[in-house]
Amino acid sequence: MTTIPLPSSGPVRDTIEARPEGDNYLTHTRGLFSWIFTLDHKRIGVMYMWSVLGAFLLGGIFALLVRTELLTPGPTITEDANTYNQWFTLHGAIMVFLVIIPSIPAALGNFILPVMLGAKDVAFPRLNLFSYYLWVAGAILCVASLAMGGFDTGWTFYTPYSTTTTAGGVIPVLTAAFVLGFSSIFTGLNFVVTVHKLRPPGMTWFRMPLFLWALYATAIIQVLATPVLGITLLLLIVERTVNIGIFNPAMGGDPVLYQHFFWFYSHPAVYIMILPAMGIISEIIAVNSHRSIFGYRFIAFSSIAIAMFSFIVWGHHMFTSGQSALLNTLFSAISFSVAIPSAVKVFNWIATLYKGSVSLTTPMWYALAFLFLFTIGGLTGLHLATLSTDVHLHDTYFVVAHFHYVMMGSALIAMIGGLHHWWPKIFGRMYDERLGTIACWIIFIGFNVTFFTQFILGSKGMPRRYYDYQPEFQIYHVISTIGSYTMAFGFVLTAVSLFGSFFTGRKAPANPWGGRSLEWQCTSPPPFDNFAKAPRVGDCYDFSVVHWDEKTGGYWVDESADPEVNPGAGGAKAAL
Amino acid sequence: MSMTSQIISHAASKASALAVLAQSGAQSGAQSAAQSGAAPGPTAPTFWMPTGASTISGGVDHTLDVINWICYFFVALVVGLTVYFVVKYRHRKGERFRTDFPHHNTPLEVTWSIIPTIIVIGIFVVGFRSYLDIYTAPKNAFDIKVTAQKWAWNFQYPNGATSDDLYVPAGRPVRLILRSSDVLHSLYIPDFRVKRDIVPGRYSYAWFQCDYPSGQPGKNPRDPNAKKVEGPEDPAQVYNLHCTEYCGSGHSKMNRYVYVLDEASFSQWMIDQSQWLDKIPEEELFFKAGPKLFARCQQCHSLDGSQGIGPSWQGIVERVKAYPNVGDGKKYGTWEDYVRTSILVPGDYVVPGYGNVMPSFKGQLNDKSVDALIGYMEHLSDFDPKTGKYLKADAAK
Numbered sequence: 001m002t003t004i005p006l007p008s009s010g011p012v013r014d015t016i017e018a019r020p021e022g023d024n025y026l027t028h029t030r031g032l033f034s035w036i037f038t039l040d041h042k043r044i045g046v047m048y049m050w051s052v053l054g055a056f057l058l059g060g061i062f063a064l065l066v067r068t069e070l071l072t073p074g075p076t077i078t079e080d081a082n083t084y085n086q087w088f089t090l091h092g093a094i095m096v097f098l099v100i101i102p103s104i105p106a107a108l109g110n111f112i113l114p115v116m117l118g119a120k121d122v123a124f125p126r127l128n129l130f131s132y133y134l135w136v137a138g139a140i141l142c143v144a145s146l147a148m149g150g151f152d153t154g155w156t157f158y159t160p161y162s163t164t165t166t167a168g169g170v171i172p173v174l175t176a177a178f179v180l181g182f183s184s185i186f187t188g189l190n191f192v193v194t195v196h197k198l199r200p201p202g203m204t205w206f207r208m209p210l211f212l213w214a215l216y217a218t219a220i221i222q223v224l225a226t227p228v229l230g231i232t233l234l235l236l237i238v239e240r241t242v243n244i245g246i247f248n249p250a251m252g253g254d255p256v257l258y259q260h261f262f263w264f265y266s267h268p269a270v271y272i273m274i275l276p277a278m279g280i281i282s283e284i285i286a287v288n289s290h291r292s293i294f295g296y297r298f299i300a301f302s303s304i305a306i307a308m309f310s311f312i313v314w315g316h317h318m319f320t321s322g323q324s325a326l327l328n329t330l331f332s333a334i335s336f337s338v339a340i341p342s343a344v345k346v347f348n349w350i351a352t353l354y355k356g357s358v359s360l361t362t363p364m365w366y367a368l369a370f371l372f373l374f375t376i377g378g379l380t381g382l383h384l385a386t387l388s389t390d391v392h393l394h395d396t397y398f399v400v401a402h403f404h405y406v407m408m409g410s411a412l413i414a415m416i417g418g419l420h421h422w423w424p425k426i427f428g429r430m431y432d433e434r435l436g437t438i439a440c441w442i443i444f445i446g447f448n449v450t451f452f453t454q455f456i457l458g459s460k461g462m463p464r465r466y467y468d469y470q471p472e473f474q475i476y477h478v479i480s481t482i483g484s485y486t487m488a489f490g491f492v493l494t495a496v497s498l499f500g501s502f503f504t505g506r507k508a509p510a511n512p513w514g515g516r517s518l519e520w521q522c523t524s525p526p527p528f529d530n531f532a533k534a535p536r537v538g539d540c541y542d543f544s545v546v547h548w549d550e551k552t553g554g555y556w557v558d559e560s561a562d563p564e565v566n567p568g569a570g571g572a573k574a575a576l
Numbered sequence: 577m578s579m580t581s582q583i584i585s586h587a588a589s590k591a592s593a594l595a596v597l598a599q600s601g602a603q604s605g606a607q608s609a610a611q612s613g614a615a616p617g618p619t620a621p622t623f624w625m626p627t628g629a630s631t632i633s634g635g636v637d638h639t640l641d642v643i644n645w646i647c648y649f650f651v652a653l654v655v656g657l658t659v660y661f662v663v664k665y666r667h668r669k670g671e672r673f674r675t676d677f678p679h680h681n682t683p684l685e686v687t688w689s690i691i692p693t694i695i696v697i698g699i700f701v702v703g704f705r706s707y708l709d710i711y712t713a714p715k716n717a718f719d720i721k722v723t724a725q726k727w728a729w730n731f732q733y734p735n736g737a738t739s740d741d742l743y744v745p746a747g748r749p750v751r752l753i754l755r756s757s758d759v760l761h762s763l764y765i766p767d768f769r770v771k772r773d774i775v776p777g778r779y780s781y782a783w784f785q786c787d788y789p790s791g792q793p794g795k796n797p798r799d800p801n802a803k804k805v806e807g808p809e810d811p812a813q814v815y816n817l818h819c820t821e822y823c824g825s826g827h828s829k830m831n832r833y834v835y836v837l838d839e840a841s842f843s844q845w846m847i848d849q850s851q852w853l854d855k856i857p858e859e860e861l862f863f864k865a866g867p868k869l870f871a872r873c874q875q876c877h878s879l880d881g882s883q884g885i886g887p888s889w890q891g892i893v894e895r896v897k898a899y900p901n902v903g904d905g906k907k908y909g910t911w912e913d914y915v916r917t918s919i920l921v922p923g924d925y926v927v928p929g930y931g932n933v934m935p936s937f938k939g940q941l942n943d944k945s946v947d948a949l950i951g952y953m954e955h956l957s958d959f960d961p962k963t964g965k966y967l968k969a970d971a972a973k
Contacts, residue, residue, distance in 0.1 A: 079883060081825040154822045160776060161759040161823060166931040249777025255760060256775060289665075290673040295680040298689075320762065321773040322780050325711050329704060336696035343692040344685070350657050351684075355677035357667035368658060375654045379647040382696070386703030388632075389640050391710055392769040395762060395820040459624045459640070461766025463820040466828035470816065544675055 024428065028528035039125035042526060044132050045111030046426065049419075051132075052103050055139060059094035060488065062087050067450075067484040070477045073469050081467040085152040086167075088465060092155030093173060097180045098139055100407055101269060103415045104276035105222070106135070106187050109215050111426060113191060115519040115526055116209055118200040118535040123193040127186050134183035141176035145169030154465060156266070157233070159247035159258045163240045171240060174233045181230045184272070188222025191215055202537035206300065209517040209540045210286075210293065213300045214279025217307040221268045221275075225311070229265035232258065256322055263314035271310040273407055274374075275303055277414030278345055281367050284421050285349050287515040288364040289356030292541040295348045302341035309338045319390045328387060335385040342378050346371065361513060362436035366417025369444045370410055377405030380455065398458025401451045409447055416443075416494065423498060424508030428525040431501035439497055442490035449483030509554025514546045516557060538562040618767065618788055629815060629836075630768035630784040635706035637769075642702055646695060710770070713783035717751035720744070724754065724761035724774045724819065725935040727826025727875045727885075737850035738940065740872055742817055742834045745842040746789040752782045758935055762821035765834055773821055789838040790814060824933070825885050829875045853944055861944070863966045866952025867959070869945055876934070880961035886934060887927045890961060892953055915950050 025042045035043055065087045069076045078084055110128065114121050122128050145151055149168020153161055162170060195216045199208070208216075235246050236258070245251025247258040286293040293299065315323060315331030323331075349371060358364070380402045384390050393399060424430050457476045462469060469477070511520040517540040522531050536559055538545075545561045618629035619637070624644070628637055665674070720742070721732040732738045744750045754763060756776040763782055764771040772782035819830035837845055856864045876885035896911040908914045908925065917924050919941060922934035941949075958968050 081828065081885075085822075085825060085827075152824070158760055158822070164759065165824065166933070249775070254777075256778075290667065291677045292679050294678070295685050298680070298685050320771050322775050322778060325707075328707075332703065333700055336700050339696050340689060340692050344689050346654060347688045348685070350654065350661065351678075351681075353658065353661035353665060355674055356661070356665050357671065357673040358662050358665050359667050360662070368662065371658055372655060375651055376647075379650055382643050382647065382699055383640065386639060386643060386699055387707035388636050388703045388705075388710055388769075389643065390703075391707070391771050392636055392640075392766070394771055395764070456624065460621070461626045461764070461816070461818070463764060463818045463828075465822040467825075468828040470831070543673055546673070548670065 023527065024523065024525040025528045026428075026525055037129075039121070039129055040528065041110050041114050041121045041125065041128060042426075042530075044128050045107055045109075048102060048110055048132055048135070049107040049426075051135065051139065052099055052107050055094055055098040056103075058143075059091050059099055060491070062091035062094065064484060064488060066091055067481040069467070070469075071481050073471050073474060082152055084467040085154075085465070086150045089152055089154050090146070090150075093142065093151075093177070095407075096155055096269070097177050098135075098142060100273045100411050100415075101180075101184055102135060102187070103412070104280065104418065105191065105215060105218055105272070106131070106183075108280070108415065108418050108422060109191065109276060110187070112422060112519055113194065113212065113215055114198070115425075115522065115530050116212055116517050117194065117198055117203070118518045118531065118537065119194065119198040120529050120531075122190045123197055124190050127190055131183045131186035131190070134179050134186070138176045138180035138183060141172050141179065145172035145176065148172055156262060157236060158262075159236065159239070159253070159255045160249065162236060163248050171237055174237050174240075178230050178233045178237075181226045181233075184222050185226045185230075188219035188226070191219035192223060195219075200535065200537050206297065207537065207540065208300075210282035210296070210299055210303075211276075211279035211517075213303050214275045214277075214282070217303040218272050218275045221272050221307050221310060225265045225268040225272075228261060229269075232261040232265070235261075256318070259318050259321055260314070263317045264311075267314040267317065268307075268310040270403075270406065271306055273411040275306060277370070277411040278303065280414045280418040280421070281349060281370050283515075283517070284363045284367040284417055285352050286541050287421075287513050287543075288359045288361055288367070289352050290359070290514055290543040290546065291352065291356040292539075292543070293348070294351035294354070295344075296541065298344055299348050302344045305341040306338060309334070309341070313338060316385055316390070319387060320394050332385055332387045332390075336382075339378065339382065339385075342374075346375060346378070359513070360437075361420075362431075362433050362440060363417050363421035363513070365437050365440040366413055366420060369440060370413050370417060373405055373409030373413060373444075373447065376452075377402060377410055380405065392461075393458060395464055396458035397454040397462045397464055400464050401454035401458060404451045404454070409451065413443070413447075416440075419498070421513070422519070423501065424512045425519055425524050425526070427501065428508050428523075429501040429505035430508050430512065431497045431505055435493060435497035435500070439490050439493035442493060443487055444490075446483050446486030446488075446490055450480050450487060451483070453480040453483065506553065509549075509552040511546075511555040511557065512553075514543065514548070514555035516540050516543055516546060520555075521557065627767045627815075628769070629788055630765075630770065630786050632706070632709045632784065633767070633769045635709055639699075639702045639706050643699055646699070713751045713781060714749040714785075717749040717783055718745060719751050719753055722752045722754045722763065722774075723757055723940075724763065724830075725757040726759065726824055726933060727819075727830050728872050728935075729763075729817070729830065729832050730940055733846050733849070735846050735850050737846050739849055741832045743842065743845055743849075744786065744834065744836055745839050746836045747785070747787050747839065749783055749785040754780045754782060759823050760821045761819050761823050761830070764818045764820040765815055766818070767815040768834075771820060786815075786834075786836045788836060789841070790836045826875050853942075853948075856948075858947075861948045862951025862955050863958070863968075865945065865948035866955075867966070869941070869949055870952060873949075879956065879959065886930055889953060889956060892956075912950055915953065916946055919946055919949065 025040055029038075035047065038044060038047075065077070066084070069078060069084050069087070110122070146169060151165075151167045151169040151173045153165060153167070153170060157170075157174065195208075195212060238244050239246050239248060239251075239253070243251060245253040247253040247255055249255060282293060282299055313331060313335045315327055316335040319328050319332070349367075380398070383393055384399065384402060420431070420436060453476050457473060457480070458464075460473070460476075462473050462476075508524040510523050512524075513520075516538065518531075518535045518537070519526075521535050538557075538559060539562065542562060545558045546555050547558060549556045618627045619633065621627050625637055625640070628634060667673070719734065722742075723730040723732070729740060729742070730738055731740070731742050733743075752763065752772075754772060754774045755778075756774040758776060760776070761774040762771060763774060765784065768784040768786065770782050770784045772780055774780060815834040815836070817832045817834050819827060823830070853865055870879075873889075878884045878888040879890060881888045881890040892915075893911060896914050908917065914925060918934070920936060920938045922936055923932050926932045959966055
């Protein structure tokens with residue numbers, strides 16, 4: 001039997017004897033500084049995770065404030081429309097820049113990507129730590145802007161409102177988004193290089209788990225699109241501070257130019273959010289169906305296709321802004337093209353269930369919730385890509401509902417699903433699956449009550465970003481707010497089930513769900529340098545060699561039966 | 577411009593060849609109303625849509641219906657298959673994993689790539705055709721100039737009349753020439769399915785045609801003495817008009833109404849509207865014109881001392897008289913000077929604690945209007961601060 005050496009540079013270290021019982025990346029070194037200055041991708045991933053979850057809590061509180069204010073037309077909990085405007089602006093800015101964009105790549109991706117590759121770390125560990133501290137700096141600036149007068153521009157910072165508003169926190173928050181952009185670029189750069197250079201021998205491009213394909217496609221968008229946002233925000237800061245007219249028509253600038261610049265980044269950014277989510281779903285569905293993913297190549301290529309299309313559809317945010325009819329027509333036509341690879345992915349996931357062996361674990365429930373929510377989020381994109389209906393629906397609650405189905409119902413639900421999928425791997429503890437599943441259902445129901453109602457609100461003509469509204473809309477707003485409270489309750493339950501695992505959870509086996517990719521081959525939690533013995537690369541979606549082990553309460557992989565690991569085993573596998 | 581329209585019409589003729597799905601709806605909505613002359617009335621609200629009252633609303637709603645049914649079908653398909661597979665292939669602990677599954681199936685995968693492609697091309701064509709109706713205003717359209725500002729609308733008619741609500745003739749295309757005097761705004765009339773962003777420094781157009789007269793001919797249905805805008809006497813008779821591009825604290829207050837009058841009433845209304853101020857004698861100005869003009873100020877200023885975007889008008893005369901200069905020490909002559917300057921050049925005197933956000937009303941309010949507002953302020957104690965009613969109305973008669 002040949003052993004494939006560890007792919008990272010340096011000599012192969014087989015440290016199995018040197019490693020005492022219970023030694024893992026969490027316990028390998030101790031003390032605060034061992035975390036603050038860590039170069040370990042796993043610890044950086046964990047720090048990212050807690051930070052992002054903290055930001056999610058903050059953004060969630062603002063969302064609840066917004067929903068509560070909308071319980072009645074006119075004042076409900078604040079007399080001041082400006083306060084309300086700051087709430088929804090903060091909710092949007094925090095959720096987009098601090099939570100959803102970094103959540104999957106930087107938090108889960110950082111942890112899982114090198115382990116999945118069988119590598120010891122990402123290509124540039126120091127850059128990785130630096131990108132985390134850039135995130136922290138961005139988060140601090142974002143919160144500091146509150147103390148400096150807040151900002152009421154909406155998360156899109158549309159000019160000339162953003163360059164003329166008297167709110168004092170605009171420049172700090174623009175700087176925050178600028179800094180966060182660099183954090184995102186560095187993560188992307190790191191992942192591109194890692195995937196190119198640190199794949200182990202035997203793991204060709206089409207042997208990579210689909211999560212890696214998704215992270216790779218995402219990383220390319222991060223590297224290519226984010227600089228445009230950086231430059232745009234810098235120009236905005238310049239305009240606001242030294243009055244150089246770039247976007248403000250009063251100084252000879254053009255506000256529509258800003259919208260083009262902004263969406264040239266922010267539309268691809270939607271795919272920075274959704275592509276890694278799709279990757280997670282591919283993993284969860286394949287692992288929990290215990291069968292090879294249906295149409296691997298179609299899924300992999302559709303990730304790349306979506307990444308490419310994402311760059312040429314930004315104009316569909318501006319159908320009513322004064323773009324020429326010709327441009328509108330072109331952007332409408334191209335926007336529809338995104339629907340095709342997205343539909344292909346959904347069909348492939350469903351086909352993966354066909355003749356599978358479906359285990360309804362908590363992560364699987366999240367994946368099924370994703371399938372439903374993403375289908376609705378994607379299909380309502382048709383209403384908005386269509387020219388004549390977009391004119392009616394643009395800037396109404398229909399758009400709000402649509403992007404929440406995609407960004408929260410899909411990206412964030414996948415993130416929570418991924419968190420449940422890899423939680424045993426990350427912390428070495430099993431959570432209460434029954435509680436986790438119930439929480440998933442409550443979030444799912446609450447989500448639909450909140451946001452499906454908003455589709456109706458929007459198509460009936462309720463504009464977004466309204467502090468006050470016509471009394472006939474109240475019933476919908478009340479239902480939507482009740483849904484948001486339900487969802488909040490679901491998230492609290494999720495937190496109880498996950499945190500509970502630290503106190504009452506059983507020790508996690510190395511492979512609790514029966515996964516085949518490399519991260520399930522190291523212990524839970526992984527050792528400091530990920531693999532005690534050099535991992536062997538097999539077919540990451542061949543589950544015929546995965547067996548249940550009653551003793552550990554998990555699965556084990558009979559690698560000797562996999563002909564790709566052990567060429568002599570062809571007969572044994574065929575016999576299964 | 578003409579080149580663009582040429583390209584569009586060329587594209588349209590090409591598109592029509594593709595338009596298998598577009599056969600029926602897109603134009604029929606627009607044409608049926610025109611052909612049958614006086615249609616019975618606006619379409620009733622549905623589960624999804626509000627009242628449809630313009631000539632294009634039928635086409636838009638039809639497009640939306642087509643897309644909705646496609647969505648219902650696919651959601652049912654996805655949910656049905658998912659539930660069926662999950663139930664049927666549910667795995668129980670200890671069981672062997674199935675191995676008889678297909679890894680891929682190229683013909684199937686190609687099929688489910690091509691079918692969505694055909695469907696989205698169809699939707700695009702339907703949407704494109706009804707969009708052309710929305711985009712291109714007919715040549716004989718009646719022009720109304722619209723100025724949006726933080727946080728009010730001003731509609732200006734060809735004879736010079738201006739109004740805060742939009743009045744339009746029925747049965748005739750109306751073209752709105754939109755401009756903004758500060759930040760981005762967007763004009764949205766849900767019942768007409770019309771929306772257009774208003775970009776400062778640019779003119780843009782929106783157009784619609786409503787064939788159903790409504791409202792009270794020749795008369796402002798709103799009680800000019802009412803403090804709070806409660807809306808028209810019969811809300812079913814008018815259409816809402818919103819701002820849909822976020823523009824600051826008064827964004828959600830930029831709601832007005834659209835009154836559709838028959839051709840004759842509309843002409844009469846325009847004449848009355850252009851002369852209403854001139855017809856009021858000087859001594860009656862403050863209680864006849866003042867409250868009506870104040871309707872535009874009340875988005876930001878209250879009469880009863882309550883907090884607003886701008887300072888309340890309660891006791892304003894005494895306050896101004898008491899301090900011959902504002903916070904930054906700038907002096908003003910008489911209190912009338914202060915008020916006049918604040919209306920025409922608001923940035924000159926900014927009350928401490930408030931932002932410099934008031935737009936200028938230069939060109940919108942003439943001398944007589946300003947006099948009316950000054951008189952109104954002077955006699956504020958004669959008005960009920962809650963309802964805005966003139967308390968000495970009987971005495972005046």
